[in-house]
Each structure stands twice: as structure tokens, then as C-alpha cells.
Amino acid sequence: MTDRPTPLVLVGGVHRDHTARAATDLLTAAPGTVVVHHDVADLEQGVVVRTVRTQMAGNVTEEQTAVELAHGCLSCTLRLDLLPLLVELAACSGVDRIVLQLDPALEPEQLCWSIGSVLLAEGGTAKDAVQVEAVVTVLDAATWLADVTGEQTMADRGLAATADDERTLAQVALGQVAIADVVLLAGPPIEDWTAARLHAVLERWAPTARTGSIEHWHPARVLAGLGLHARRGRVGHPHDAVLAGQPPLEADAGIELVRFSARRPFHPQRLHEAFDVLLDGVVGSRGRLWLATQHDRAVWLESAGGGLQVGDAGPWLDTLGDDAELWAQASPERHVAAALRWDPLYGDRDTEIVVLTHRQSREALTTAFCQALLTDEELTLGVEGWDFDDPFGDSHDDPCEASSPADDPHAHTTEENQ
CATH class of the missing domain: 3.40.50.300 (P-loop containing nucleotide triphosphate hydrolases)
Structure with missing residues (x-):
């Protein structure tokens, strides 16, 4: 060697x-x-x-x-x-x-x-x-x-x-x-x-x-001539910035990148229904979600065309306590981003999604996601009261049994197709 x-x-x-x-x-x-x-x-x-x-x-x-x-x-x-x-x-x-x-x-x-x-x-x-x-x-x-x-x-x-x-x-x-x-x-x-x-x-x-x-x-x-921002094989992480590389946000030729963010969790059943908006007229989407019924762990979302996946994106930093070793595993960029949005009650929990649309309107996307968030009344119930039906299962396939072609860095997935 x-x-x-x-x-x-x-x-x-x-x-x-x-x-x-x-x-x-x-x-x-x-x-x-x-x-x-x-x-x-x-x-x-x-x-x-x-x-x-x-x-x-x-x-x-x-x-x-x-x-x-x-x-x-x-x-x-x-x-x-x-x-x-x-x-x-x-x-x-x-x-x-x-x-x-x-x-x-x-x-x-x-x-x-x-x-x-x-x-x-x-x-x-x-x-x-x-x-x-x-x-x-x-x-x-x-x-x-x-x-x-x-x-x-x-x-x-x-x-x-x-x-x-x-x-x-x-x-x-x-x-x-x-x-x-x-x-x-x-x-x-x-x-x-x-x-x-x-x-x-x-x-x-x-x-x-x-x-x-x-x-x-x-x-x-x-x-x-590849620049400093070239990925060179770096595998994406669910907690990376969803707008890395500073893509243009204005619409062009009917193509638009829509960003949605929220500081309250999603109701799982309403979110499941809202996903329909991503399965028609959308090139792709990706982002991390705060789901009320999975309070301690982030959820990863990505879609392409008529297919969509959600998966486990690991624990929120707020759940790590004083475990210095676990804190050290998070990137410096994640630490900075979390510190900027840290909430006294909910820590670094948040939702951030980007959707690349070619026919679906910005208004339809943001409305669907907003309606899937917990209402003020539901939010006041607190974590103990967020015992909603959750259609998002948690499953794992060993590499030899998976439908994906290689070992998947995001092992827990639920798939939907239109």
C-alpha cells in the first residue's frame, strides 16, 4: 500500500x-x-x-x-x-x-x-x-x-x-x-x-x-479545476444544511426551490397525508423533520419523482446530556446551527425541508406542511400528551436482504410510492 x-x-x-x-x-x-x-x-x-x-x-x-x-x-x-x-x-x-x-x-x-x-x-x-x-x-x-x-x-x-x-x-x-x-x-x-x-x-x-x-x-x-466546495465523495448527513452550496432560490423556467422551516413538531397522521403534495409536480425534496411521536430522534425525508422515503436521522443534540463523546461526534457546523436556534424547552429540535418543484406551487407546498404542524392546543399538551397514531413505521433490512444496492448509511426507512 x-x-x-x-x-x-x-x-x-x-x-x-x-x-x-x-x-x-x-x-x-x-x-x-x-x-x-x-x-x-x-x-x-x-x-x-x-x-x-x-x-x-x-x-x-x-x-x-x-x-x-x-x-x-x-x-x-x-x-x-x-x-x-x-x-x-x-x-x-x-x-x-x-x-x-x-x-x-x-x-x-x-x-x-x-x-x-x-x-x-x-x-x-x-x-x-x-x-x-x-x-x-x-x-x-x-x-x-x-x-x-x-x-x-x-x-x-x-x-x-x-x-x-x-x-x-x-x-x-x-x-x-x-x-x-x-x-x-x-x-x-x-x-x-x-x-x-x-x-x-x-x-x-x-x-x-x-x-x-x-x-x-x-x-x-x-x-x-474542482473547487474547495467539491464534495469528493463526502456522504451527506441528515443534519447538513439543506441549502448547502447556496443554490439560487428564485424561479427559473418554471423550476423553483422552496424552503420550509418550523419550530414546532408535526402531527404524524396529518404529515402522512401532506406528503401527497410531494408526489406530483415535484422533482425532489430532502430535509429533517421533528415528529411529535418520535420526540427524541430526528426524521429524515427525501423524495424523487413519485417515490418518497423517511428514515431515522439520529438523536437530537438536546437528548445527549453530558456525554462528551456523543457531542464530539456531531460536526462543528451542526453545533453552530443548533446553538443559533436553541430553545430553552425543545433544544435543537426543528424542521427544515427544501422542495425542488417544477409544477407544484409554493403556496400548495407551504400550506400542506403548515396544516400538518401541531396546533396551539395540541402543542400545550406537552410531550406526554402527544400520543398520536403514528403511520411511520421503523424497519431495518440487513444488507443481503435490502432492496437497495449497497449498505445504506440511513438504515431505517419507510417507503411510499404514488
Whole structure:
């Protein structure tokens, strides 16, 4: 293993051909580059085809291997093959950069989490050997906006990882953009209105990403020009600022980013009904919620197109007492944000949601959420009186049984589809 981690670039997208082209551009851009691709089309049969392409002094070699996996799941693919392979390649002399050409079933953020969190058999994590230099997402400019506002599942498009993969295409495609440092537009030219709406969405959902055409990008120049605000694989946290990167808040081409905040909890049943407003005319939403019936723990929300998820976002700082070790686990940014809004009675509890809308009105969104908050009368009942029916269950799937493609950093989820 080298003293310095080897740079790692992840290239993803829901169109295999576009992703392959961007990965090849990186391969040919500099000697000492290795491109790794896992084809998971036959995953349910317990076989993954791994392709490794290496460029040394202008010569490209290719090696294919059929990797047998007894469990037939993507988590096992990562743990048993991909992550150890990254460590092995990083230790090879002459390897200056590793590129992961991701199958559409693999989500970049979950893979970045796995690199830093999944323990390897020999100890440590892959992050000891590699460091994410950039996440590149390639999208089809003509179809992407329809994909992220639709209701198709990955299975509908023939992209599901397994038979029980229930993810929507919108969830995957929007997540690929959210973590991107570079967004490359591919496919045929599009008309001006479609282009305006596409760029308005990208500027608001991934404000720090560099966006350009795959026809004209120069990998070395683009990677060297990434700014200080590039995520470089940093996994999002439920208590991050929901408007990180300072996205524009004004409407453009019918696209608008709506922020909702509140300092009182939601009534769970009314919130459940209010979620209907997020399932039509909305590109995506994300945020943390204060739910009256789950007073000690924050709830995470994210939606994409016609799909929505809520999950456990961990304890509020107010519940940590004098446990210095737990306090130290929270980021400095979270400490500052909590201090600015601290309430003598409720501590740092609050709600903050951002919604990227393309047809739903700002008024409809804010009205739905306001009506779901506890009334003054309900608020005066206090925590002991907030014993309402709660439709939000709490469930956990082990990695090998989950419908998501890899170990999920937010393990407890409840899903709804329109």
C-alpha cells in the first residue's frame, strides 16, 4: 500500500453507453489509469463480470473475470470483490488513478460510504488505500428530467439489481446528480426550453457541480479545476444544511426551490397525508423533520419523482446530556446551527425541508406542511400528551436482504410510492 491514497474517480449514470464513454475518456487522458467495471446483469445467478482496463504508456490492456458470489447481492460484491480490489490496485506500481465505471444499479453515494465504512477482512477500510478525487455523473440531456419526475422503477427499465429491487429510476438518477462534482450532458442536442429547465434543476440540486457537455470536456483540466466546495465523495448527513452550496432560490423556467422551516413538531397522521403534495409536480425534496411521536430522534425525508422515503436521522443534540463523546461526534457546523436556534424547552429540535418543484406551487407546498404542524392546543399538551397514531413505521433490512444496492448509511426507512 502506498503512503498516499491513490486518487479514485467514480463515473455513474443510468445509461451504460454514456457512462462507458466518460470512463474511457478518463482512461485515455493519462497513463497509469485503471478503469474497473462490474457488470451485475447476472447478479441473481451469483455471477458478476469484472472488467479491468489499464493504460500504460499509451497501451491499453483489458482483463475480464467472472466473479462468483454465493449471496447474489451487491453488498457482497462490494465487500468481497470491489473494495479489496481497490486496495490491491492502489498498491500496484505505476497505478496513478483508479476509475470506477459504475453499473446503473450502483449508487455513487452508497459506494462512497462503503469505501470509508465497510471493514475489510484484513482490517481497515478501502479509504486507507484510495481517496475519492471526484464523482462524475453522465446523464442523457433529452430524457433525464422526465426520468427524475416520473414513476418508473429500475425494474421497468431493466436496470434492477435483483428481483426485489424496488428503487425508482428517479431516486437513483437524482441521487447520482446530488453527489456529483462533475455533471456531463450526453445525447443529441435538445431544444432551448428543455435545456433551460434542465440547467435550472441542476443549478438548484447540485449547485457546486461543474456542468458541461461530454463532447467537449477535458478530464485533466476539469478534475484539476474542482473547487474547495467539491464534495469528493463526502456522504451527506441528515443534519447538513439543506441549502448547502447556496443554490439560487428564485424561479427559473418554471423550476423553483422552496424552503420550509418550523419550530414546532408535526402531527404524524396529518404529515402522512401532506406528503401527497410531494408526489406530483415535484422533482425532489430532502430535509429533517421533528415528529411529535418520535420526540427524541430526528426524521429524515427525501423524495424523487413519485417515490418518497423517511428514515431515522439520529438523536437530537438536546437528548445527549453530558456525554462528551456523543457531542464530539456531531460536526462543528451542526453545533453552530443548533446553538443559533436553541430553545430553552425543545433544544435543537426543528424542521427544515427544501422542495425542488417544477409544477407544484409554493403556496400548495407551504400550506400542506403548515396544516400538518401541531396546533396551539395540541402543542400545550406537552410531550406526554402527544400520543398520536403514528403511520411511520421503523424497519431495518440487513444488507443481503435490502432492496437497495449497497449498505445504506440511513438504515431505517419507510417507503411510499404514488
